[in-house]
Amino acid sequence: xxxxxxxxxxxxxxxxxxxxxxxxxxxxxxxxxxxxxxxxxxxxxxxxxxxxxxxxxxxxxxxxxxxxxxxxxxxxxxxxxxxxxxxxxxxxxxxxxxxxxxxxxxxxxxxxxxxxxxxxxxxxxxxxxxxxxxxxxxxxxxxxxxxxxxxxxxxxxxxxxxxxxxxxxxxxxxxxxxxxxxxxxxxxxxxxxxxxxxxxxxxxxxxxxxxxxxxxxxxxxxxxxxxxxxxxxxxxxxxxxxxxxxxxxxxxxxxxxxxxxxxxxxxxxxxxxxxxxxxxxxxxxxxxxxxxxxxxxxxxxxxxxxxxxxxxxxxxxxxxxxxxxxxxxxxxxxxxxxxxxxxxxxxxxxxxxxxxxxxxxxxxxxxxxxxxxxxxxxxxxxxxxxxxxxxxxxxxxxxxxxxxxxxxxxxxxxxxxxxxxxxxxxxxxxxxxxxxxxxxxxxxxxxxxxxxxxxxxxxxxxxxxxxxxxxxxxxxxxxxxxxxxxxxxxxxxxxxxxxxxxxxxxxxxxxxxxxxxxxxxxxxxxxxxxxxxxxxxxxxxxxxxxxx
Numbered sequence: 001x002x003x004x005x006x007x008x009x010x011x012x013x014x015x016x017x018x019x020x021x022x023x024x025x026x027x028x029x030x031x032x033x034x035x036x037x038x039x040x041x042x043x044x045x046x047x048x049x050x051x052x053x054x055x056x057x058x059x060x061x062x063x064x065x066x067x068x069x070x071x072x073x074x075x076x077x078x079x080x081x082x083x084x085x086x087x088x089x090x091x092x093x094x095x096x097x098x099x100x101x102x103x104x105x106x107x108x109x110x111x112x113x114x115x116x117x118x119x120x121x122x123x124x125x126x127x128x129x130x131x132x133x134x135x136x137x138x139x140x141x142x143x144x145x146x147x148x149x150x151x152x153x154x155x156x157x158x159x160x161x162x163x164x165x166x167x168x169x170x171x172x173x174x175x176x177x178x179x180x181x182x183x184x185x186x187x188x189x190x191x192x193x194x195x196x197x198x199x200x201x202x203x204x205x206x207x208x209x210x211x212x213x214x215x216x217x218x219x220x221x222x223x224x225x226x227x228x229x230x231x232x233x234x235x236x237x238x239x240x241x242x243x244x245x246x247x248x249x250x251x252x253x254x255x256x257x258x259x260x261x262x263x264x265x266x267x268x269x270x271x272x273x274x275x276x277x278x279x280x281x282x283x284x285x286x287x288x289x290x291x292x293x294x295x296x297x298x299x300x301x302x303x304x305x306x307x308x309x310x311x312x313x314x315x316x317x318x319x320x321x322x323x324x325x326x327x328x329x330x331x332x333x334x335x336x337x338x339x340x341x342x343x344x345x346x347x348x349x350x351x352x353x354x355x356x357x358x359x360x361x362x363x364x365x366x367x368x369x370x371x372x373x374x375x376x377x378x379x380x381x382x383x384x385x386x387x388x389x390x391x392x393x394x395x396x397x398x399x400x401x402x403x404x405x406x407x408x409x410x411x412x413x414x415x416x417x418x419x420x421x422x423x424x425x426x427x428x429x430x431x432x433x434x435x436x437x438x439x440x441x442x443x444x445x446x447x448x449x450x451x452x453x454x455x456x457x458x459x460x461x462x463x464x465x466x467x468x469x470x471x472x473x474x475x476x477x478x479x480x481x482x483x484x485x486x487x488x489x490x491x492x493x494x495x496x497x498x499x500x501x502x503x504x505x506x507x508x509x510x511x512x513x514x515x516x517x518x519x520x521x522x523x524x525x526x527x528x529x530x531x532x533x534x535x536x537x538x539x540x541x542x543x544x545x546x547x548x
Contacts, residue, residue: 084231108222148177148219177219
């Protein structure tokens, strides 16, 4: 079952685009990638522009993706989720050779987690829509991949809503996707209490309650939620932990486990990135696979034997499970679904099973993709275009009134808090608050004194300079006292400014990394999502400021 809202108009909002280079909260690596810094060019294959897609299509055709297996796996997955007609149509398109995908992915965060979860999806939907218009001889399908095989429970088991944190607690081990939804009872009850009884609150709670109780495993619940939110847009959701898909990956699973090619390739790329001044992300291991079983997701390591024959064994850490090489080969052949790729191997698996052209992700994700180009070349899989998802800050009417009352603009709020306060006080002070002119005059006076003094005794020049430094420091101290006194006059406004900054840039970070979409859906309903769809374009390379 999917939500079928009545057609609603988009919200009347003001949009301001700020180049990433001018946003302090955006990493230096993100800025370098946006401007196509020469130092980063060796680490990716395609420029992020529409003109690149014709070449990517030709390159991707050579991968010979097994579309039949992909479509069969998707239909099997959706047999329990239910499909919107647009999803059905897009899955059918994937069987055709002129259809390609645009992909984003995320671990199944609780109730979608931070806003950027939604931003990733809408960035993907919008790019796909634009490509369908730009290249009408081809078809493009948006795909969302859930990272349900991970065991990053502490990263995804909470959500922030209206300054409160909802926390999912359970005692399960293994992958988060395999965890039981029955343990969500308490957190759902808490969500209902926080949301209240408004019309939009009832709609969103019904969605969360329905999707998280009608399925036994969390992976299915998370996929169902995304399917209900974006199925009408044709978004195809994919859980890659399916035996028929992993069977396609068997040659690479064996190659990686027994030949261990990825570690030296990724480490070499990471060293070059570090030498170019860019911090690297993931640390590759000798074997980059986990063994996946109920309540188990543990790394596989090779332990050389002490025996004279030199035969070692492949051990599943923190268990009594181990294999000889022959036993492990047989296990891979019979149960490829038991082998879970880590962050080093997951991009390869994704690009192997999908006819994919581009990956849309956050700055941190693109950072580890930038380490993978030579690895892709080794395994002879085409390296996709890397696109940074849209970033945005949403300013509601109440915040907008406060900003206007303070005489500021939304873009000025990107400054660091203390610098912005200093600017505000200076702009609203009746007198001059800095002694820059006086300091220059004082320096000029001491320069004259020094020149007269050294005519009498050259050794006294240092004494004069020391006295000058002392007097300048006294003047600066007085300047600080004047600034503090002026700040006290504007204490109420400064407190409002601090509160506003914390709401829009929590801990001087970004709103999208903390707030959840439900807070905005509560106010605007489906029009909130429709507005984002109207303004996002991930190839724009600008931060989006949305003001009600």
